[in-house]
Amino acid sequence: MxxxxxxxxxxxxxxxxxxxxxxxxxxxxxxxxxxxxxxxxxxxxxxxxxxxxxxxxxxxxxxxxxxxxxxxxxxxxxxxxxxxxxxxxxxxxxxxxxxxxxxxxxxxxxxxxxxxxxxxxxxxxxxxxxxxxxxxxxxxxxxxxxxxxxxxxxxxxxxxxxxxxxxxxxxxxxxxxxxxxxxxxxxxxxxxxxxxxxxxxxxxxxxxxxxxxxxxxxxxxxxxxxxxxxxxxxxxxxxxxxxxxxxxxxxxxxxxxxxxxxxxxxxxxxxxxxxxxxxxxxTHPTIMVGVPRIYEKIRSAVITQSPANGIQGRIARWAFAVGRESRPYRLAGKHAPWPARLRYAVADRLVFSKLRDTLGGSIRFMISGSAKLSTQVQTWFYSAGLLVLEGYGLT
The missing domain is CATH 3.40.50.12780 (ANL, N-terminal domain)
Structure with a gap:
């Protein structure tokens, strides 16, 4: 050291x-x-x-x-x-x-x-x-x-x-x-x-x-x-x-x-x-650094812009359910079973890619610090293929 x-x-x-x-x-x-x-x-x-x-x-x-x-x-x-x-x-x-x-x-x-x-x-x-x-x-x-x-x-x-x-x-x-x-x-x-x-x-x-x-x-x-x-x-x-x-x-x-x-x-x-x-x-950033409330605002803004009802609303809810299903495999660095991979590919095409495009389309990862990030917010982003790294710990 x-x-x-x-x-x-x-x-x-x-x-x-x-x-x-x-x-x-x-x-x-x-x-x-x-x-x-x-x-x-x-x-x-x-x-x-x-x-x-x-x-x-x-x-x-x-x-x-x-x-x-x-x-x-x-x-x-x-x-x-x-x-x-x-x-x-x-x-x-x-x-x-x-x-x-x-x-x-x-x-x-x-x-x-x-x-x-x-x-x-x-x-x-x-x-x-x-x-x-x-x-x-x-x-x-x-x-x-x-x-x-x-x-x-x-x-x-x-x-x-x-x-x-x-x-x-x-x-x-x-x-x-x-x-x-x-x-x-x-x-x-x-x-x-x-x-x-x-x-x-x-x-x-x-x-x-x-x-x-x-x-x-x-x-x-x-x-x-x-x-x-x-x-x-x-x-x-x-x-x-x-x-x-x-x-x-x-x-x-x-x-x-x-x-x-x-x-x-x-x-x-x-x-x-x-x-x-x-x-x-x-501006198409590759990296975003922020505090928890900003990621909460981004999530809220995206959800607000998305229709709550109708076919688009149902597709969005289905896509995030598919994203939740895929999380354990991705976190473990493993391939999901092929039916789950196929569902995620469809969800990504219909919903997640559009979310990434909203944020510039080039994000590799985001960093959150200064306070505890909500697990719900972090997992919501990860479901969509957006990694939010947390650099915070109580002292």
């Missing part, structure tokens, strides 16, 4: 930005992310690692231009989206540290996290999240800038942070100007980071009292990525497509980003929970 650990440690880049830069150097023209364009019908845009690197450099330099210092905290109050991923990488490349506020946090909890983390910049998703910050007069001296993803409401600058508010486009412009004047700035920041430099400050949800901040150094993310690369060799590679909807306020979602840096798989990014089924159908 120690030899494996040493092997993984020896493969770890010295920092998360170093891991990112190594991935860009290995495959600059490979697709890194797929991004929804919020159109009807939905269209997804591919971003290559080279394109991501260009944008991240601008963002990192923009944060430096705003005055962020090494290991100072930049807080997020936003749902999962590509801008979250890019800004997080930019913060890391500026040698600062990301901290997180749950977008649905109450003002008192948000105030506590921002004060406790000593965050100097807040990245807000929209006017609503921005207003939650500027309404807290206690933060006026501490939070010197608020970066706004969506300028979705005309802002009275006097009422909404004044000159502290920087739009997403303005941050990029600041970064371009800063890089033109200081072309070595990001390399200098990269040289400041060591494995134990603070990368992330993640707060607990606060369900058992005041939220508690957990300090995560760069080594934790790089080790996590390399460990997953080591464990999953031959199982997941850079040809896989892993759908990211998980909240990036949690470490579960951030783990996937760390793994992506080490492995290089493609990642569609969309945190809109009400569009997960549609998004999977549009």
């Amino acid at each position: 120690n030899s494996v650990r040493e092997e993984i440690l020896s493969a770890c880049p010295p920092s998360y930005p170093a891991s990112f830069r190594a991935r860009v150097a290995r495959a600059p023209h490979a697709v890194a992310y797929r991004v929804p364009q919020h159109q009807e019908p939905e269209v997804w845009k591919d971003l290559t690692w080279s394109q991501v690197a260009d944008e991240v450099d601008q963002i990192a330099a923009g944060f430096i231009a705003l005055g962020v210092q090494p290991e100072q905290r930049v807080a997020f109050a936003a749902m999962t989206r590509i801008e979250w991923v890019l800004a997080d990488l930019g913060i890391a490349c500026a040698a600062a540290a990301t901290t997180t506020v749950y977008p649905n946090s109450q003002p008192d909890d948000e105030l506590f996290i921002l004060q406790d983390s000593e965050s100097v910049i807040v990245v807000a998703e929209n006017w609503k999240q921005l207003q939650k910050v500027v309404d807290q007069s206690e933060l006026n001296a501490q939070v010197h800038h608020i970066v706004l993803f969506d300028d979705d409401r005309p802002i009275d600058r006097a009422d909404a942070g004044g000159d502290r508010v920087v739009t997403w486009d303005a941050l990029h412009a600041l970064g371009r100007d800063y890089l033109a004047a200081h072309p070595t700035a990001l390399d200098e920041r990269l040289d400041l980071m060591e494995p134990e430099t603070l990368a992330t400050l993640v707060y607990t949800s606060g369900t058992t009292g005041r939220p508690k901040g957990v300090r995560i150094p760069h080594r934790a993310w790089t080790y996590q990525g390399e460990a997953m690369h080591h464990m999953w060799r031959g199982i997941i590679d850079d040809r896989d497509v892993v759908y990211l909807w998980l909240p990036l306020s949690h470490v579960y979602g951030r783990d996937l980003l760390a793994a992506q840096m080490a492995i290089g798989f493609i990642m569609p990014v969309d945190g809109r929970i009400d569009r997960i089924v549609e998004g999977m159908g549009e």
Whole structure:
């Protein structure tokens, strides 16, 4: 075990930005992310690692231009989206540290996290999240800038942070100007980071009292990525497509980003929970990672879309009965008797293949974690030939 650990440690880049830069150097023209364009019908845009690197450099330099210092905290109050991923990488490349506020946090909890983390910049998703910050007069001296993803409401600058508010486009412009004047700035920041430099400050949800901040150094993310690369060799590679909807306020979602840096798989990014089924159908993921309630929602959405009565309803019920019949044989790695195999082939043609197509048609397996998955939900998917692996245990 120690030899494996040493092997993984020896493969770890010295920092998360170093891991990112190594991935860009290995495959600059490979697709890194797929991004929804919020159109009807939905269209997804591919971003290559080279394109991501260009944008991240601008963002990192923009944060430096705003005055962020090494290991100072930049807080997020936003749902999962590509801008979250890019800004997080930019913060890391500026040698600062990301901290997180749950977008649905109450003002008192948000105030506590921002004060406790000593965050100097807040990245807000929209006017609503921005207003939650500027309404807290206690933060006026501490939070010197608020970066706004969506300028979705005309802002009275006097009422909404004044000159502290920087739009997403303005941050990029600041970064371009800063890089033109200081072309070595990001390399200098990269040289400041060591494995134990603070990368992330993640707060607990606060369900058992005041939220508690957990300090995560760069080594934790790089080790996590390399460990997953080591464990999953031959199982997941850079040809896989892993759908990211998980909240990036949690470490579960951030783990996937760390793994992506080490492995290089493609990642569609969309945190809109009400569009997960549609998004999977549009992006054809090979792997889905989620929490139990998402698999419950997917099952419920599929059942709701299926007719309850009539011949189609009867066929669906018969197909899942056939699926239940086949489970013991498949779990044991054995062939079912040929009449059962024939029934399953018919059920698959009529029902299960359509379910898989709804989820993109390419799923190899799905992973559930963070809480116990219902046996009923897990076996329902398995009946249809969709494997949900559970990575959860009580501690």
